Amino acid sequence: MISVKKALSIIEKVKYSVGTEYIASNKALGRIVSENVLSKTDNPPFNMSAMDGYAVCNKPHNKVYKVVGEIFAGHSMSKKKILKNEAVRVYTGSKLPQGTTTVIIQEKTKVLDNNFILHTNNSLKIGEYVRKKGLDFKKNKTIIKSGKILNARDIALLISANCKNIKVFKKPKVSILSTGDELIFSEKIKKDSNIFASSLYMLEALIHLSFSECIHKTIVKDNKNKIKKALREAIKSDIIITTGGVSVGKKDLIRSSLIELGFEEKFWKITMRPGKPLLFGILKSKPVFSLPGNPVSTYVCFLIFIFPFLIKILNLKNNYYKKIAKLANNTKLASKRESYLRGFFYKQNNENFVKCLSNQDSSLLNMLATSNCLIKIPSNKKYSKNMFVEIILFPPLF
Numbered sequence: 570m571i572s573v574k575k576a577l578s579i580i581e582k583v584k585y586s587v588g589t590e591y592i593a594s595n596k597a598l599g600r601i602v603s604e605n606v607l608s609k610t611d612n613p614p615f616n617m618s619a620m621d622g623y624a625v626c627n628k629p630h631n632k633v634y635k636v637v638g639e640i641f642a643g644h645s646m647s648k649k650k651i652l653k654n655e656a657v658r659v660y661t662g663s664k665l666p667q668g669t670t671t672v673i674i675q676e677k678t679k680v681l682d683n684n685f686i687l688h689t690n691n692s693l694k695i696g697e698y699v700r701k702k703g704l705d706f707k708k709n710k711t712i713i714k715s716g717k718i719l720n721a722r723d724i725a726l727l728i729s730a731n732c733k734n735i736k737v738f739k740k741p742k743v744s745i746l747s748t749g750d751e752l753i754f755s756e757k758i759k760k761d762s763n764i765f766a767s768s769l770y771m772l773e774a775l776i777h778l779s780f781s782e783c784i785h786k787t788i789v790k791d792n793k794n795k796i797k798k799a800l801r802e803a804i805k806s807d808i809i810i811t812t813g814g815v816s817v818g819k820k821d822l823i824r825s826s827l828i829e830l831g832f833e834e835k836f837w838k839i840t841m842r843p844g845k846p847l848l849f850g851i852l853k854s855k856p857v858f859s860l861p862g863n864p865v866s867t868y869v870c871f872l873i874f875i876f877p878f879l880i881k882i883l884n885l886k887n888n889y890y891k892k893i894a895k896l897a898n899n900t901k902l903a904s905k906r907e908s909y910l911r912g913f914f915y916k917q918n919n920e921n922f923v924k925c926l927s928n929q930d931s932s933l934l935n936m937l938a939t940s941n942c943l944i945k946i947p948s949n950k951k952y953s954k955n956m957f958v959e960i961i962l963f964p965p966l967f
Contacts, residue, residue: 570838570845573873573907579835580849580874583856585882587739587807594727597719600737601780601883606713608730611703616665620698623656623678623686624669634673636684640664656686665699672698706730716884718780738883741781744803745772748796748814748823749862752788767934768812768860768867775871778966779879781808791820793829800830804853810875813862816846823859824848832857840906840948843931844870863931869909869943872961890962894921896954900944901929903951911940914960923960 571579589603618624625634634656638646642662651657651668659665659672677690706712712730713723719737727735752766753759766788773783784806789799791814803809814823824837827850834850841847843866848859856878860870877887894914901910912923925944926936945959952958 570840571836573839573841576836576839576847576849576874577877580878581881583835583851583878585807585856587741587882589736590739591734591736594724594732594735597727597735597737598721598724599780600719600740601885602713602715602717602719603736603738603884604715605711606727606730606732606735608706608708608710608712608732610731611708612705612729613700613702616670616702617700618659618661618663618665618672618698619700620672620674621660622672622674622698624651624659624663624665625656625671625673626651626653626668632688633681634686634688636686638666640666670699671695674698718885741808741879741882742784742806743776743781743808743810744785744787744806745769745776745783746787746789746796746799746803746809746811747862748789748791748811750791750820752813754788768862768864771864771868772810772812772871775868775876775967776810776879778964779876780883780885781879791822793822793826796822796826797830800826800852804855807855808875808879809852809855809857810871811857811859812867813860815848815859815861827852827857827859841873842904842906842908844873844909845906847874849874861931864934865911865931865937868937872943872963872967873909876964890964892921892960892962893957894923894960896944896952896956896958897922897924899954900925900946900952903949904946905948907948908944908946909961910944910946911936912942912944912960913940914942914962923958 631654634654636658637655638648639658640646640663641660645664646666649667651666657666673688679687679689681687712726747766747769751762751764753763755765769786773786776783787799789796811823814821830852832850832852837848838845839847844861846861847870850857858875860867880887910929911926914923923942923944926940928936941963943961946952
């Protein structure tokens with residue numbers, strides 16, 4: 570067996586690239602930009618009125634102006650140039666006509682007869698109530714940097730910048746195999762000896778939350794030929810994840826099946842709990858993570874080992890959060906293995922606290938769903954109430 574630290578080091582050294590692709594900006598939510606994005610236009614693309622009012626020329630010192638036209642947003646004016654004693658009725662978003670640089674807001678005007686207006690305020694600064702061309706950003710300016718995870722605000726920025734397509738990292742394609750004669754899909758009718766394959770669906774969700782794509786998920790019976798067939802089919806993906814069948818029982822057939830297919834084993838078994846039987850290696854150039862079957866073990870192994878690997882190949886920084894918190898209660902007896910206990914993190918009087926949940930059995934999904942972090946307990950250590958521990962907060966929606 571090897572330590573968690575050593576296992577992470579081995580995984581870190583595995584080089585894998587998923588490549589890049591161009592996609593439509595309006596479909597890019599949640600995608601990761603692979604190169605700096607430059608704007609293709611100024612924004613605003615022209616001098617624009619910021620208010621409803623009257624556009625006047627460069628030296629707006631007159632008290633009375635003749636209104637020679639009207640421009641709504643999305644329209645332009647045929648008159649080529651506005652004279653110093655003339656004004657054009659404009660509205661928020663209107664393109665200013667040539668020769669005008671200032672907007673007198675309608676609240677500071679009085680409409681006279683024969684299309685004339687009176688400016689009722691003595692002060693007027695050149696450029697007032699005008700959004701100048703390029704005020705937001707200029708053409709060819711970097712508006713989004715490589716490595717950014719695109720949010721809804723970024724989509725608006727890209728569309729405004731006339732960036733119709735952008736270059737992003739491809740989503741890693743993942744296949745999941747859950748092994749066990751007892752497992753069934755959620756839509757099946759459960760019999761007395763059956764168990765719903767909850768880990769399979771949890772992994773599918775975790776993969777989606779890790780900026781990746783589950784292209785195939787299946788349940789495989791405890792039969793070596795069927796397992797090997799499923800593994801061969803999974804090679805079409807970038808990464809293979811299996812659950813169950815990875816320990817030393819009579820029906821634990823994953824490791825031997827992989828080896829018979831030419832698997833290059835990097836490590837098997839880790840001095841941690843839960844998750845001791847974790848197996849990692851390469852099959853036909855594809856990384857394979859074989860996880861224990863219990864849901865909690867599956868979750869912990871994904872968070873500690875697979876999530877950082879997916880983040881790395883997408884050129885992102887590790888996105889789960891480590892904190893120091895004070896224990897609100899005593900932990901279990903010390904273990905010879907590094908332990909990751911389910912806990913509940915909270916703040917009280919601006920101080921970090923974490924409560925260790927009572928039952929740490931690796932099959933209990935209710936305890937996992939109740940928790941919001943893992944408490945890291947080094948081997949042969951026992952932590953008591955009010956001692957400080959390292960915790961790993963679950964990423965959003967994990």
